[in-house]
Amino acid sequence: MKLSEGVEWAIHACALLAAVPPRAALPTRKLAEFFDLPLAYLAKHLQRLSNAGIVIARKGPRGGYALARPAREISLLDIVEAIEGRSPCFSCTEIRRRGPSGAPATAYRRPCGIARAMWKAEKAWRAELARVSLREIQAMGLAETPAAQVKKATAWMETALS
Protein backbone atom coordinates (compact mmCIF):
# COMPACT_ATOMS: atom_id res chain seq x y z
CA MET A 1 0.00 0.00 0.00
CA LYS A 2 2.29 2.67 -1.26
CA LEU A 3 1.44 6.04 -2.72
CA SER A 4 3.49 6.83 -5.76
CA GLU A 5 6.20 9.41 -5.38
CA GLY A 6 4.38 11.46 -7.99
CA VAL A 7 1.81 12.46 -5.37
CA GLU A 8 4.49 14.21 -3.36
CA TRP A 9 5.83 15.92 -6.47
CA ALA A 10 2.38 17.06 -7.53
CA ILE A 11 1.48 18.55 -4.16
CA HIS A 12 4.76 20.42 -3.93
CA ALA A 13 4.34 21.63 -7.50
CA CYS A 14 0.82 22.89 -6.79
CA ALA A 15 2.02 24.61 -3.62
CA LEU A 16 4.63 26.43 -5.65
CA LEU A 17 2.10 27.33 -8.33
CA ALA A 18 -0.01 28.83 -5.56
CA ALA A 19 2.75 31.39 -5.12
CA VAL A 20 2.82 32.37 -8.78
CA PRO A 21 1.30 35.84 -9.38
CA PRO A 22 -1.97 36.01 -11.34
CA ARG A 23 -1.69 35.74 -15.13
CA ALA A 24 1.81 34.33 -14.93
CA ALA A 25 2.71 30.66 -15.49
CA LEU A 26 5.58 28.37 -14.58
CA PRO A 27 6.80 25.94 -17.26
CA THR A 28 7.71 22.34 -16.45
CA ARG A 29 11.37 23.12 -16.91
CA LYS A 30 11.30 25.68 -14.12
CA LEU A 31 9.32 23.45 -11.79
CA ALA A 32 11.76 20.62 -12.37
CA GLU A 33 14.62 22.97 -11.67
CA PHE A 34 13.10 24.25 -8.44
CA PHE A 35 12.66 20.77 -7.00
CA ASP A 36 15.58 19.13 -8.81
CA LEU A 37 13.32 16.49 -10.34
CA PRO A 38 13.51 14.68 -13.69
CA LEU A 39 11.85 16.99 -16.17
CA ALA A 40 10.23 14.47 -18.50
CA TYR A 41 8.64 12.48 -15.72
CA LEU A 42 7.45 15.49 -13.79
CA ALA A 43 5.83 16.62 -17.04
CA LYS A 44 3.71 13.46 -17.02
CA HIS A 45 2.37 14.28 -13.58
CA LEU A 46 1.65 17.87 -14.51
CA GLN A 47 -0.31 16.60 -17.48
CA ARG A 48 -2.45 14.60 -15.12
CA LEU A 49 -3.10 17.67 -13.00
CA SER A 50 -4.02 19.46 -16.20
CA ASN A 51 -6.40 16.72 -17.31
CA ALA A 52 -7.99 16.76 -13.88
CA GLY A 53 -8.67 20.48 -14.21
CA ILE A 54 -6.56 21.40 -11.18
CA VAL A 55 -4.10 23.30 -13.26
CA ILE A 56 -4.39 25.12 -16.56
CA ALA A 57 -1.71 24.86 -19.20
CA ARG A 58 -0.67 27.53 -21.64
CA LYS A 59 1.34 26.43 -24.62
CA GLY A 60 4.03 28.37 -26.38
CA PRO A 61 6.59 30.92 -25.24
CA ARG A 62 5.81 32.44 -21.81
CA GLY A 63 3.50 29.51 -21.31
CA GLY A 64 3.50 26.91 -18.57
CA TYR A 65 1.20 25.95 -15.73
CA ALA A 66 -0.94 27.91 -13.31
CA LEU A 67 -3.61 26.90 -10.81
CA ALA A 68 -7.01 26.56 -12.44
CA ARG A 69 -8.77 28.01 -9.38
CA PRO A 70 -7.86 29.65 -6.06
CA ALA A 71 -5.67 27.53 -3.77
CA ARG A 72 -8.43 27.64 -1.19
CA GLU A 73 -10.65 25.65 -3.56
CA ILE A 74 -8.15 22.90 -4.29
CA SER A 75 -7.96 20.04 -1.82
CA LEU A 76 -5.27 17.49 -1.21
CA LEU A 77 -7.78 14.89 -2.30
CA ASP A 78 -8.14 16.59 -5.68
CA ILE A 79 -4.41 16.30 -6.24
CA VAL A 80 -4.04 12.79 -4.87
CA GLU A 81 -6.89 11.54 -7.03
CA ALA A 82 -5.52 13.28 -10.10
CA ILE A 83 -2.27 11.35 -9.74
CA GLU A 84 -3.38 8.05 -8.24
CA GLY A 85 -6.75 7.75 -9.87
CA ARG A 86 -10.16 7.40 -8.31
CA SER A 87 -10.39 3.65 -8.05
CA PRO A 88 -10.52 2.21 -4.53
CA CYS A 89 -7.34 0.95 -2.83
CA PHE A 90 -9.09 -2.22 -1.82
CA SER A 91 -10.58 -4.22 -4.60
CA CYS A 92 -12.93 -7.04 -3.77
CA THR A 93 -12.36 -10.07 -5.96
CA GLU A 94 -15.43 -11.84 -4.56
CA ILE A 95 -13.51 -14.63 -2.95
CA ARG A 96 -16.69 -15.62 -1.14
CA ARG A 97 -18.11 -16.90 -4.43
CA ARG A 98 -15.26 -19.30 -4.96
CA GLY A 99 -14.55 -22.71 -3.52
CA PRO A 100 -16.81 -25.52 -2.35
CA SER A 101 -19.29 -23.34 -0.47
CA GLY A 102 -19.46 -20.51 -2.97
CA ALA A 103 -22.44 -19.43 -5.04
CA PRO A 104 -23.09 -17.18 -8.05
CA ALA A 105 -23.29 -13.43 -7.52
CA THR A 106 -27.07 -13.37 -7.56
CA ALA A 107 -27.20 -15.49 -4.40
CA TYR A 108 -25.78 -12.78 -2.15
CA ARG A 109 -27.89 -9.99 -0.75
CA ARG A 110 -25.21 -7.38 -0.22
CA PRO A 111 -21.66 -6.58 -1.21
CA CYS A 112 -19.09 -8.43 0.86
CA GLY A 113 -18.85 -7.08 4.42
CA ILE A 114 -15.08 -7.10 4.25
CA ALA A 115 -15.16 -4.84 1.24
CA ARG A 116 -17.68 -2.57 2.91
CA ALA A 117 -15.48 -2.19 5.97
CA MET A 118 -12.37 -1.54 3.90
CA TRP A 119 -14.18 1.01 1.75
CA LYS A 120 -15.52 2.80 4.79
CA ALA A 121 -12.00 3.24 6.12
CA GLU A 122 -10.92 4.48 2.73
CA LYS A 123 -13.74 6.99 2.81
CA ALA A 124 -12.43 8.33 6.11
CA TRP A 125 -9.02 8.76 4.52
CA ARG A 126 -10.42 10.63 1.56
CA ALA A 127 -12.59 12.80 3.78
CA GLU A 128 -9.54 13.83 5.77
CA LEU A 129 -7.67 14.70 2.58
CA ALA A 130 -10.65 16.65 1.29
CA ARG A 131 -10.58 18.82 4.40
CA VAL A 132 -7.11 20.15 3.66
CA SER A 133 -6.84 22.91 1.08
CA LEU A 134 -3.80 23.84 -0.91
CA ARG A 135 -4.08 27.21 0.78
CA GLU A 136 -3.39 25.61 4.15
CA ILE A 137 -0.54 23.57 2.73
CA GLN A 138 0.98 26.75 1.38
CA ALA A 139 0.63 28.46 4.76
CA MET A 140 2.25 25.53 6.56
CA GLY A 141 5.11 25.56 4.11
CA LEU A 142 5.69 29.23 4.71
CA ALA A 143 5.61 28.74 8.47
CA GLU A 144 8.07 25.88 8.57
CA THR A 145 10.59 27.28 6.11
CA PRO A 146 13.42 29.51 7.36
CA ALA A 147 13.20 33.14 6.26
CA ALA A 148 16.40 32.84 4.25
CA GLN A 149 14.90 30.06 2.12
CA VAL A 150 11.66 31.94 1.60
CA LYS A 151 13.69 34.89 0.36
CA LYS A 152 15.71 32.68 -1.98
CA ALA A 153 12.56 31.12 -3.35
CA THR A 154 10.95 34.50 -3.91
CA ALA A 155 14.02 35.73 -5.77
CA TRP A 156 14.10 32.54 -7.82
CA MET A 157 10.47 32.99 -8.76
CA GLU A 158 11.09 36.51 -10.03
CA THR A 159 13.88 35.47 -12.36
CA ALA A 160 11.90 32.41 -13.44
CA LEU A 161 8.99 34.58 -14.54
CA SER A 162 10.99 37.31 -16.21
Added chain:
Amino acid sequence: MKLSEGVEWAIHACALLAAVPPRAALPTRKLAEFFDLPLAYLAKHLQRLSNAGIVIARKGPRGGYALARPAREISLLDIVEAIEGRSPCFSCTEIRRRGPSGAPATAYRRPCGIARAMWKAEKAWRAELARVSLREIQAMGLAETPAAQVKKATAWMETALS
Protein backbone atom coordinates in the same frame (compact mmCIF):
# COMPACT_ATOMS: atom_id res chain seq x y z
CA MET B 1 -2.09 3.14 -4.17
CA LYS B 2 -3.24 -0.39 -4.22
CA LEU B 3 -3.63 -2.84 -1.36
CA SER B 4 -2.20 -6.22 -2.24
CA GLU B 5 -4.67 -8.98 -2.89
CA GLY B 6 -3.14 -10.81 0.05
CA VAL B 7 -5.02 -8.51 2.41
CA GLU B 8 -8.31 -9.79 1.10
CA TRP B 9 -7.15 -13.38 1.37
CA ALA B 10 -5.90 -12.88 4.90
CA ILE B 11 -9.12 -11.31 6.16
CA HIS B 12 -11.25 -14.03 4.62
CA ALA B 13 -8.92 -16.67 6.04
CA CYS B 14 -9.15 -15.16 9.52
CA ALA B 15 -12.92 -14.93 9.26
CA LEU B 16 -13.04 -18.63 8.46
CA LEU B 17 -10.64 -19.44 11.29
CA ALA B 18 -13.03 -17.59 13.58
CA ALA B 19 -15.54 -20.33 12.84
CA VAL B 20 -13.18 -23.15 13.75
CA PRO B 21 -14.10 -24.78 17.07
CA PRO B 22 -11.68 -24.35 20.01
CA ARG B 23 -8.59 -26.59 20.02
CA ALA B 24 -9.02 -27.46 16.33
CA ALA B 25 -6.91 -26.05 13.52
CA LEU B 26 -7.23 -25.62 9.75
CA PRO B 27 -4.18 -26.41 7.62
CA THR B 28 -3.16 -24.22 4.69
CA ARG B 29 -4.28 -26.90 2.26
CA LYS B 30 -7.83 -26.75 3.54
CA LEU B 31 -7.92 -22.96 3.57
CA ALA B 32 -6.67 -22.86 0.00
CA GLU B 33 -9.31 -25.37 -0.97
CA PHE B 34 -12.11 -23.42 0.68
CA PHE B 35 -11.27 -20.23 -1.17
CA ASP B 36 -9.82 -21.85 -4.29
CA LEU B 37 -6.53 -19.98 -3.90
CA PRO B 38 -2.96 -21.00 -4.77
CA LEU B 39 -1.73 -22.99 -1.80
CA ALA B 40 1.93 -21.99 -1.77
CA TYR B 41 1.24 -18.29 -1.97
CA LEU B 42 -1.56 -18.35 0.57
CA ALA B 43 0.91 -20.11 2.86
CA LYS B 44 3.16 -17.06 2.68
CA HIS B 45 0.38 -14.82 3.88
CA LEU B 46 -0.57 -17.16 6.69
CA GLN B 47 3.04 -17.11 7.79
CA ARG B 48 2.83 -13.37 8.08
CA LEU B 49 -0.28 -13.64 10.20
CA SER B 50 1.58 -16.15 12.32
CA ASN B 51 4.60 -13.89 12.72
CA ALA B 52 2.33 -11.04 13.66
CA GLY B 53 0.80 -13.11 16.45
CA ILE B 54 -2.70 -12.99 14.99
CA VAL B 55 -2.76 -16.69 14.38
CA ILE B 56 -1.02 -19.62 16.00
CA ALA B 57 0.43 -22.46 13.98
CA ARG B 58 0.66 -26.08 14.96
CA LYS B 59 3.00 -28.29 12.97
CA GLY B 60 2.54 -31.92 12.14
CA PRO B 61 -0.51 -34.10 11.52
CA ARG B 62 -3.78 -32.54 12.76
CA GLY B 63 -1.90 -29.25 12.78
CA GLY B 64 -2.69 -26.03 10.97
CA TYR B 65 -3.76 -22.55 11.96
CA ALA B 66 -6.10 -21.17 14.58
CA LEU B 67 -6.78 -17.67 15.86
CA ALA B 68 -4.33 -16.64 18.55
CA ARG B 69 -7.02 -14.77 20.49
CA PRO B 70 -10.78 -14.25 20.39
CA ALA B 71 -12.13 -12.75 17.16
CA ARG B 72 -13.43 -9.82 19.15
CA GLU B 73 -9.85 -8.87 20.00
CA ILE B 74 -8.53 -8.95 16.44
CA SER B 75 -9.04 -5.83 14.35
CA LEU B 76 -8.95 -5.35 10.62
CA LEU B 77 -5.97 -3.09 11.21
CA ASP B 78 -4.07 -5.95 12.84
CA ILE B 79 -4.56 -8.08 9.75
CA VAL B 80 -3.88 -5.32 7.23
CA GLU B 81 -0.67 -4.36 9.00
CA ALA B 82 0.43 -7.96 9.24
CA ILE B 83 0.23 -8.28 5.46
CA GLU B 84 1.10 -4.81 4.24
CA GLY B 85 3.53 -3.81 6.95
CA ARG B 86 3.47 -0.85 9.28
CA SER B 87 5.32 1.69 7.21
CA PRO B 88 3.31 4.74 6.12
CA CYS B 89 1.69 4.83 2.66
CA PHE B 90 3.05 8.29 2.07
CA SER B 91 6.78 8.64 2.34
CA CYS B 92 8.28 12.10 2.45
CA THR B 93 11.46 12.34 0.44
CA GLU B 94 12.13 15.86 1.64
CA ILE B 95 12.04 17.45 -1.74
CA ARG B 96 11.78 20.81 -0.01
CA ARG B 97 15.49 20.46 0.75
CA ARG B 98 16.39 20.09 -2.90
CA GLY B 99 16.79 22.64 -5.65
CA PRO B 100 17.99 26.23 -5.63
CA SER B 101 16.05 27.32 -2.55
CA GLY B 102 16.62 24.22 -0.49
CA ALA B 103 18.57 23.93 2.75
CA PRO B 104 20.00 21.13 4.93
CA ALA B 105 17.65 19.28 7.25
CA THR B 106 18.74 21.24 10.30
CA ALA B 107 17.38 24.45 8.81
CA TYR B 108 13.74 23.37 9.07
CA ARG B 109 11.78 23.65 12.27
CA ARG B 110 9.18 20.99 11.64
CA PRO B 111 8.53 18.01 9.40
CA CYS B 112 7.10 18.97 6.05
CA GLY B 113 3.48 20.14 6.29
CA ILE B 114 2.53 18.06 3.30
CA ALA B 115 3.77 14.92 5.01
CA ARG B 116 1.97 15.88 8.21
CA ALA B 117 -1.31 16.29 6.35
CA MET B 118 -0.91 13.01 4.49
CA TRP B 119 -0.01 11.16 7.66
CA LYS B 120 -3.00 12.58 9.48
CA ALA B 121 -5.31 11.22 6.79
CA GLU B 122 -3.57 7.89 7.03
CA LYS B 123 -4.13 7.91 10.76
CA ALA B 124 -7.86 8.34 10.17
CA TRP B 125 -7.80 5.33 7.85
CA ARG B 126 -6.03 3.18 10.40
CA ALA B 127 -8.32 4.34 13.18
CA GLU B 128 -11.33 3.27 11.16
CA LEU B 129 -9.78 -0.14 10.50
CA ALA B 130 -8.93 -0.51 14.17
CA ARG B 131 -12.58 0.00 15.07
CA VAL B 132 -13.70 -3.08 13.17
CA SER B 133 -13.20 -6.43 14.84
CA LEU B 134 -12.99 -9.80 13.18
CA ARG B 135 -16.04 -10.69 15.21
CA GLU B 136 -18.07 -8.06 13.37
CA ILE B 137 -16.69 -9.17 10.03
CA GLN B 138 -17.74 -12.70 10.83
CA ALA B 139 -21.24 -11.53 11.79
CA MET B 140 -21.57 -9.53 8.58
CA GLY B 141 -20.48 -12.52 6.54
CA LEU B 142 -23.08 -14.68 8.20
CA ALA B 143 -25.79 -12.09 7.58
CA GLU B 144 -25.06 -11.59 3.92
CA THR B 145 -24.59 -15.24 2.99
CA PRO B 146 -27.60 -17.32 1.91
CA ALA B 147 -28.56 -20.06 4.34
CA ALA B 148 -27.74 -22.78 1.81
CA GLN B 149 -24.15 -21.58 1.59
CA VAL B 150 -23.77 -21.31 5.35
CA LYS B 151 -24.95 -24.89 5.59
CA LYS B 152 -22.51 -26.03 2.92
CA ALA B 153 -19.66 -24.26 4.65
CA THR B 154 -20.55 -25.79 8.00
CA ALA B 155 -20.62 -29.25 6.47
CA TRP B 156 -17.31 -28.61 4.72
CA MET B 157 -15.75 -27.51 7.99
CA GLU B 158 -16.79 -30.73 9.72
CA THR B 159 -15.21 -32.96 7.12
CA ALA B 160 -12.14 -30.73 6.99
CA LEU B 161 -11.56 -31.18 10.72
CA SER B 162 -12.30 -34.86 10.93
Added chain:
DNA sequence: TATAAACGGATGAAATTTGTCCATAACAGA
Protein backbone atom coordinates in the same frame (compact mmCIF):
# COMPACT_ATOMS: atom_id res chain seq x y z
C1' DT C 1 8.42 32.79 -39.08
C1' DA C 2 11.17 30.99 -35.39
C1' DT C 3 10.84 29.48 -30.89
C1' DA C 4 9.04 27.75 -26.62
C1' DA C 5 6.02 25.09 -24.50
C1' DA C 6 2.32 21.30 -23.54
C1' DC C 7 0.56 16.86 -25.22
C1' DG C 8 0.46 12.03 -25.80
C1' DG C 9 2.21 7.72 -27.64
C1' DA C 10 6.00 4.40 -27.71
C1' DT C 11 9.44 2.38 -25.40
C1' DG C 12 12.71 0.80 -21.94
C1' DA C 13 14.54 0.03 -17.10
C1' DA C 14 13.80 -0.83 -12.34
C1' DA C 15 11.12 -2.28 -8.59
C1' DT C 16 7.35 -4.73 -6.65
C1' DT C 17 3.93 -8.17 -6.55
C1' DT C 18 2.58 -12.64 -7.44
C1' DG C 19 3.59 -17.25 -7.44
C1' DT C 20 6.36 -21.80 -7.18
C1' DC C 21 9.65 -25.03 -5.31
C1' DC C 22 12.44 -27.14 -2.03
C1' DA C 23 15.07 -28.30 2.18
C1' DT C 24 14.36 -28.29 7.02
C1' DA C 25 12.19 -28.54 11.48
C1' DA C 26 8.47 -29.94 14.40
C1' DC C 27 4.92 -32.86 15.63
C1' DA C 28 1.10 -36.61 16.06
C1' DG C 29 -0.05 -41.17 15.83
C1' DA C 30 1.09 -45.99 15.06
Added chain:
DNA sequence: TCTGTTATGGACAAATTTCATCCGTTTATA
Protein backbone atom coordinates in the same frame (compact mmCIF):
# COMPACT_ATOMS: atom_id res chain seq x y z
C1' DT D 1 11.16 -45.02 17.10
C1' DC D 2 9.28 -44.56 12.49
C1' DT D 3 6.27 -42.41 9.13
C1' DG D 4 3.67 -39.12 7.22
C1' DT D 5 1.89 -34.40 7.76
C1' DT D 6 2.41 -29.72 8.44
C1' DA D 7 4.60 -24.99 9.08
C1' DT D 8 8.87 -22.27 8.00
C1' DG D 9 11.82 -19.67 5.35
C1' DG D 10 14.99 -19.13 1.53
C1' DA D 11 15.74 -19.10 -3.38
C1' DC D 12 13.97 -18.36 -7.55
C1' DA D 13 10.81 -17.19 -11.65
C1' DA D 14 7.01 -14.70 -13.90
C1' DA D 15 3.95 -10.97 -14.28
C1' DT D 16 2.69 -6.42 -13.31
C1' DT D 17 3.44 -1.72 -12.02
C1' DT D 18 6.16 2.21 -11.38
C1' DC D 19 9.65 5.14 -12.92
C1' DA D 20 11.72 7.44 -16.60
C1' DT D 21 13.08 8.91 -21.31
C1' DC D 22 12.40 10.18 -26.11
C1' DC D 23 10.11 11.95 -29.99
C1' DG D 24 6.68 13.78 -33.21
C1' DT D 25 2.76 16.91 -33.07
C1' DT D 26 0.10 20.82 -31.76
C1' DT D 27 -0.44 25.42 -30.06
C1' DA D 28 0.73 29.91 -28.98
C1' DT D 29 3.89 34.00 -28.49
C1' DA D 30 6.88 37.59 -29.98
